[in-house]
Amino acid sequence: MSDCCNTTDNNTRNKKHICPLNGKEYSKVPDITLNLHLKKPWLNSIKQQSYYFCSDPDCDVVYFGLDNSIFLQSDVRTPIGIKNQQNDSLENKALICYCFDVSYTEAREDQQLMQYVIKKTRNKECACDVVNPTGKCCLVEFKKYLLDKKTLPSF
DSSP, rough: OOTTTTTOSSSOOOOOOETTTTEEEEEOOOHHHHHBBSSHHHHHHHSSEEEEOOOOOOEEEEEEEETEEEEGGGGGOOHHHHHTTTOOOOOOOOOTTTTTTHHHHHHHHHTTTHHHHHHHTTTTOOHHHHHHHTOOHHHHHHHHHHHTTOOOOOO
């Protein structure tokens, strides 16, 4: 398994870049993450450059390159959870945790899910850097979301 929640990165070059659509700065994602989330990546013009994840729910851009090329929500295989979390309907299947297939709705309804994710992450039984479209561990977003909903379990 990968060391998904290890934030140490020796490559500090081009770690952040400005989204060409909303003008805000975002972090770099691993190349493999981009390839796993794009529809038919072999048909897209993925260049040898750094790519970044735009987490703004109001921006249609999901990934963008150092050259300001963009991939929109319509270019990815599944709804991006962080961009679709505001939908509080029971049908909302947008994922907050891609490693363990936990939707925002499920996280809100069963606070013990976060305990499960924490345990698995501590045991290095996750692959957030690859399967999460952000290229990062979901626990930060998990905690933020549950705090916003005021349903954070006590530990």
